Amino acid sequence: MSERIERAREEMSKQVDGKVAAYFSSCVRCGLCAEACHFHVETNDPRFAPIYKLEPMRKVWRREQTLGGRLSGFFSSRDELREEDFAEWEELVYDSCNLCGRCSMVCPLGIDLAYMLRRQRSAFAVAGYVPEGMRTALQRTLELGSPMGVSLKTIDATLEQVEKRCGLKVPVDRKGAEYMTIFSSMEVVNFPEYIESLALIFDAAGLSWTLSSRAFEATNAGIQVGDNAAAREIVERIVSAAEELGVRYVISPECGHAYTAIRWEGPNLIGRPYRFEVVHILELLDRLQRDGRLQIGSRSDRPMTLHDPCQIVRRGGVVDPPRHLLAAVASGFVEMRDHGTMNWCCGGGGGVSANERAEQLRLRVFKRKKRQLDELGVDTLVTACANCRIVLEEGLEHYEMDTEVISLTELIAVHLK
Amino acid sequence: MIGAFIDGPLWYFSLTVFLLGVAWRLAGIVRRGVAADLAPARGDAARGALRTIFTRALPRRPVLHGGRVQMIAGYLFHLGLLVLLLFAQPHVDFYAERIAGFGWSTLPHWGFILASEIAFAGLILLWIYRVMNPVTRLLSGFGDHVASLLVFMVMFSGCLALGQSHEALRLLHLFLAELLLLYFPFSSLMHTFTFVLSRGYTGAAMARKGVNA
Structure with a gap:
């Protein structure tokens, strides 16, 4: 094993804290997390099941934290984390994961997969397996x-x-x-x-x-x-x-x-x-x-909906403020079927939008967002993330949809008294 | 002689391995520790942990469609098994005699049969799903199938021993239960205990951010 991979293995081991150990110990491989991941539901590729993306980290946990793993370590190197694992999983870890945390919201065992995926990336960074x-x-x-x-x-x-x-x-x-x-x-x-x-x-x-x-x-x-x-x-x-x-x-x-x-x-x-x-x-x-310091002077009656940026809403806890603000300036505001903490990611989070290699996959999974918008039939999509905005615009253009994407802050500014 | 061994030393040995193994696994998790979160909290972590420990037992609407088989089968199996373990007459008698020193109300015979059928249906459905569905097939390892098989054999032998007319069948059931106890701490069956930690950790972290997880 090269020194770089050895350091990456050490980093992976360091990232297996008590939480990660509890999560792996609890996982019963039920696959429910896959049903919450747009990369899986839009492609049906079983490798996109969020828990499967964590196999390299699971290897390290198993070898260090379980009796079976420790014993098998004496007789075989099958469970050892190798350079091939980093090479094989790089696409799953970076291209097909937005760190959006939707999977973390549905696991019956309460496993926070996004937390683990974020920590796993640290070892990939040390190993040098990061998209260009x-x-x-x-x-x-x-x-x-x-x-x-x-x-x-x-x-x-x-x-x-x-x-x-x-x-x-x-x-x-x-x-x-x-x-x-x-x-x-x-x-x-x-x-x-x-x-x-x-x-x-x-x-x-x-x-x-x-x-x-x-x-x-x-x-x-x-x-x-x-x-x-x-x-x-x-x-x-x-x-x-x-x-x-x-x-x-x-x-x-x-x-x-x-x-x-x-x-x-x-x-x-x-x-x-x-x-x-x-x-x-x-x-x-x-x-x-x-507090009355921000006076709204007019309201729009255009039908519009809100795309919740995952890291602000689901992973950030800013759930109600965008709704209060939209209610103040838009009488035609309607929610998507899955919204708030259960929204679907735009597909560009977690660095995916900066990863050219992942572009085709990102556009493919955008079909989920397209379906959400088609259901509502609105022509204005409000969001509060510049990255979401650019990814949404690209997706809408790719699917030739006539939907305008606007920023919530900009919308508020337009309706100032 | 084999009967006495199963009824005596093997029972105590498997129970000891089970208890020590579970304690060792839990200690391993706790010993790893979790770094204190230095970001100022927006919500109450303890309340969030407690809430998520209970609410994650309920079905999550967003995966109701795609995950209905796992969810229905999961409920059938876990609820059926829980009822069997806690309220079946032979089990309560066993706990009273070997562990607790006292008994409690038990299910009528028909209730026992119903709970067994529900648990069997759930277990079999879960296993069929595990081998048929591309995701669970990919995820499942040897240990997952061993756990399913062992639980099935324990339940099946329990049904065979239900009449309590054949000592050999009772011993077979006890022997398989002892094997399950021995295997338990080294398998994914540990989720029976660790689910409290995993749900609690997530509930606490998300509640700090102001999210009801």
Whole structure:
């Protein structure tokens, strides 16, 4: 076994904590998790059963935690984790898993498969079995500060355009501001309207806010890849900038994985709580509206539905705020059949959208979302994640559907008093 | 002589292996530990753990269609077996004599037969599904089939011994139950105990985030 694979095996072993051990000990191989996974239900490929994607980790658990595994280890190396396992499972671990956690919601034994899949990726990252697109996104984040190569110059140019359009100044590096905003680079590059909307809303609500020139990128490719050292470094950039500016809150943008990274994984990655609070933009808007600081002036009667970003809703716990906000601005809001914590992922989460190799599979499983939309017959789809938005737009275009995708924050800005 | 061995030393040996094995497995899980979550909680973890331990016993609507066979068969088997284990007259007599020192109300004979049939139907359906369905066929290993077979044999021999007219059949049933006890801690049958941990861990983690899992 090469030194790299030996280190990956050690990493896998390190990732088998008490929770993972309890999960594997409980699994009865019933396959119910497969029924919750769009990769399985849309392809019928049994290898896409979420628990099967965890076979490499299960091997390590079995060998180290069970008597049968320990005994068989003396006589045979059959159960040993090998380089071939990483090579064979790379596609299952990265291409056919969005870390969306829908499977975790249906297991009768309560197994949190997404938790295990996230931890398993750490060993794959050490082994070097990571899709090219995700690897380069991480490299760009570490070297340039953003997975899409967005630099401070790009931000400056975008802000200039935003300021021209909305006539408001976007504050940068303002010490003592109450809120610090971070963006996903997809918002900066593809949806600068989001930044404009923030400027309008925050101005209307009289919010004291700022951007940091040192940390503007919210997404964390390290978490998607499973590279914990890189993930820590990316989180530390934001934490250090926020603590230096002395803000009370950091606003996580309309990006699911960014929210998971900074709100839920961040403190654990850096090994300490923050000296500020993380609030998702939808939580903040909901709070401002309830406090009467965000005045809605008009409502849309267009029939529209909501796509719940998995990491914000199911894995993030921001379930009600998007519904409160939509109810305030849209009289024609209708829910999809599976919504909220049981929504179907857009197919691009977990780094899949950055993985070119997975594109055909991603478009194939988008049929699930298409079916959800066809059932409702609405022509407007609201979401709150730039990554979901771009993946949804690609899927809708692929299936030649005439559905408009809009951001919830932007919708709120349009209906401001 | 074999009868005395099955009734005596083998019973105590298998019970000891079962108890120590289960304790060893549970200790192994707890010893591994789980790192404290440093992210500020949005909800109450303990309440979430408790809730999920119970609510995951209920069917989950999103997989009702695709997973109906596993779910129906799972309920039939587990409920039937639970009733048999706790309320069948011969079992209660056995517990009273060997373990607890006291007995409790038992099922009438027809109830015993009904519970057996329900448990058998569930077990057989689960096994057929395991070998016929492409997903469960791929997932299942040798140990899963051994566990199914052992449970089936214990239940089948129990039915044969139901009349309590043949000592040999009673001994066969006890012997197979002892084999099951010996196998139990080293198999997926451990879910009988670990489900509390797995559901609890997930319920707690999700409740911290504000999600009802």
